[in-house]
Amino acid sequence: MCIHELFEAQVQKAPETAAVVCDDERQSYGELDRRANRLAHHVIGLGAKPEEPVAICLERTPTMVVVCCPC
Template identity: 70%
Template sequence: APEAVALVHEDEELSYGELNARANRLAHHLIALGVRPDQPVAICLERSPAMVVGLLAILKAGGAYLPLDPAYPSARLRQIVEDAAPRLLL
């Protein structure tokens, strides 16, 4: 049911079809940027539809997502990124 509501955040709703289309577009972009299977891709976003799209896109591209909490101190985020060496950061 592509028209069914898949995601609700505050006053924004995304259908399954729209969520899938957005994730596919981003996944193709990530692949074009060089994301390969099991390669870490960092994602640092507040909880939002964009975060869900990003997570799905990373998985669709074959990557492994590295969640980064934007509330962490910048020194901690830098340490995590240096240790994991992700291909990209969303």
């Protein structure tokens, strides 16, 4: 299985389980999936095409995981 398929399987299996924990911040698999999909739809709306690299710059925080998530 590809990494995005494994991730989606985990979202289906345990959406409330912690996927990212950093200091006091916690993101569940379900929340991470929703945030990654929201970002994907946003960049598609800006003109991104499938298989086309997209550069996104942000500070080093747990939010970076949303960008790296292959959803």
